[in-house]
Each structure stands twice: as structure tokens, then as C-alpha cells.
Amino acid sequence: MTLIYGHRGAKGEAPExxxxxxxxxxxxGVRRCxxxxxxxRDGHLMVIHDPTLKRTTDRRGKVVEHDAADLVTYDARKGGPGWVQPCPIPRLEELFKACDFEHWQLEVKSASRTRAAxxxxxxxxxxxxxxxxxxxxxxxSSREVLRAAAELTPDISRGLVAEYAWLDPLKVAQNHxxxxxxxxxxxxxxERLIKAQRQGLHVSVWTVNEPALMRRLADFGVDSLITDFPGLATATLGNR
Known part of the structure; x- marks a missing residue:
């Protein structure tokens, strides 16, 4: 049974x-994200993909140059699917309060050792x-982040984000x-999927938006897929 994760929520349907x-x-009904x-700047966890504000808001500058109290007032629906109401950048805490997900993949972008910690x-x-x-x-995908997580938060599970195969992702995942x-x-x-699962890894593939590809990867036996269209994925895989 292949589980479904909503990518940045439902990125294809609403502002990411x-x-x-x-x-x-x-x-x-998709309860994984x-x-x-x-x-x-003041150390709050903000839910935004880029290190800068330019792509998703009408602001300039880096996320880390702004305080959380200001960031939560910035409208983040630029460049996404059209949306009538403003959609501010949320704090992670706000989502924890408002959304009942069974599981969350929290991706931390590359960071210096201090910031990773x-x-x-x-x-x-x-x-x-x-x-x-x-x-x-x-x-x-950052070794620095995974190293910090292993050392400082060993009681929270860790996942490697692998975009390229120039380093063996299975070896890197094992090392961390x-x-x-x-x-x-x-x-x-x-082959890689079977090897990863034998190694005890949950394999989550991204970003899967085409029904034919969803079906193919589910047939391969992936543990979960991450999609911009959770509704489409549910409809496509729901009767399997």
C-alpha cells in the first residue's frame, strides 16, 4: 500500500x-504532508521553501532578515494557483495547532553548522x-543538518533527501x-528501491503528479509518494 504525502500542502491546488x-x-483525506x-531572524520556524521571499511573496530579502511577527503578515500566494484570500507565511507552530496530520516530513534546507543545530x-x-x-x-539533503539531527535530536527520525545519484544515496542515508x-x-x-527497503528505509518519492507515474511507482512498491495534487493521487491510487 503506497501512502500519499501532500507536497508543501497541496502545492498544485493552493499557494504552497x-x-x-x-x-x-x-x-x-490525505493526512501526511x-x-x-x-x-x-528571531529564531522561529517559518514554513517557506526558498531562503528568500521574492518568489512566493511580493517582498524582497531573506527570510532570516525578518522577524516572525512580520513574516506572518506577508502574503505568500504569489506564483501559485490563483487564490482569492491572502495566504500568509505560517509558523510551524500554527500548523501543529491547526492541522491533524499523522506524519510530517519537515525539510530543512542546507545550513551552516550553527544554524543547523x-x-x-x-x-x-x-x-x-x-x-x-x-x-x-x-x-x-544537507549532511550538516543530518549530522546535527543525529547528535542533538537522536529521538526524532531522520530522512535523506536525494536529488542526484552522484553519491550513493543508500550509503549516505546509512551513514546518518x-x-x-x-x-x-x-x-x-x-533495484535501488528493493535495496533501500532491505536496508530498512521507508522510500518516499517526489514530486509525482502524473496518474500513470503514480500507478507505476505504486506497482514498483514505493512506500509513499509526495505529490502537488493529493486529491488526484487519492483518486488514482484509492481503489488499489
Whole structure:
């Protein structure tokens, strides 16, 4: 049975990484999500993909140059599917309060050693406060982030995000004690999938938006797929 994760909520249906997007995902009965985190200037976990504000808001500058109290007033529906109401950048805490997901893949972008440490500790503090320690996986393509997570938050599961195969993703995942592998779907050969699952990894492939591809990857036996269209994925895989 292949599980479905909403990518940045329901990125194809609503402005990515906003409360609205995660609510749309839940409306389809999809109770797993993937999102991206950056720290605000005052150390809050903000749900936004890019390190800068330019692509998704009408603002300029880096997320880390703004305080959380200001960031939550910025409208983040630029460049996404049209949406009538403003969709502000949320704090992770706001989503933890408002959304009942069974599992969260929290992707932390590459970071300096200090920032990686600060970020994983902030995730742990929030996850503990909301009783979510067993419902979150810290994922990253950054060795620095995975190293910090292994050292500082060993009680939270870890996942490697692998986009390219120039380093063996299975070896890297093993080296960092990961139990999830978020694999670019183009890297998901049946051989690699079987090998990863034998190694005890949950294999989550991204970003899968075509029904034919969803079916093919589900037939391969992937553990989960990450999609911009959770409603479409449910309809496509629901009767399997």
C-alpha cells in the first residue's frame, strides 16, 4: 500500500506552504504532508521553501532578515494557483495547532553548522510541546543538518533527501542513521528501491503528479509518494 504525502500542502491546488494549502490536503483525506523550514531572524520556524521571499511573496530579502511577527503578515500566494484570500507565511507552530496530520516530513534546507543545530533543536522543542516527536521526520539533503539531527535530536527520525545519484544515496542515508529516504522519482529504479527497503528505509518519492507515474511507482512498491495534487493521487491510487 503506497501512502500519499501532500507536497508543501497541496502545492498544485493552493499557494504552497500556507495554512490554506495544508487544509486543502486534509480535505482530500490525505493526512501526511511534506513542508520546508527556514528560521526567522528571531529564531522561529517559518514554513517557506526558498531562503528568500521574492518568489512566493511580493517582498524582497531573506527570510532570516525578518522577524516572525512580520513574516506572518506577508502574503505568500504569489506564483501559485490563483487564490482569492491572502495566504500568509505560517509558523510551524500554527500548523501543529491547526492541522491533524499523522506524519510530517519537515525539510530543512542546507545550513551552516550553527544554524543547523539551532533549527533541529527548535523542531525538537516544538514537537515535544505538541506531542509530535513520533509524528515528525527531519529531512534534508544537507549532511550538516543530518549530522546535527543525529547528535542533538537522536529521538526524532531522520530522512535523506536525494536529488542526484552522484553519491550513493543508500550509503549516505546509512551513514546518518536515516530511516526515510526521500528520493527524486527519476532515481527510483526497482533495484535501488528493493535495496533501500532491505536496508530498512521507508522510500518516499517526489514530486509525482502524473496518474500513470503514480500507478507505476505504486506497482514498483514505493512506500509513499509526495505529490502537488493529493486529491488526484487519492483518486488514482484509492481503489488499489
Amino acid at each position: 506552504n500556507t495554512l490554506t494549502s495544508f487544509q486543502e490536503c486534509l480535505k482530500h 511534506e513542508l520546508d523550514l527556514h528560521l526567522s 539551532t533549527t533541529v533543536l527548535a523542531i525538537r522543542e516544538l514537537a515535544q510541546e505538541y506531542g509530535m516527536l513520533d509524528k515528525v521526520t527531519i529531512t534534508s 542513521g536515516c530511516n526515510l529516504l526521500a528520493l527524486n522519482w527519476t532515481l527510483c529504479t526497482p
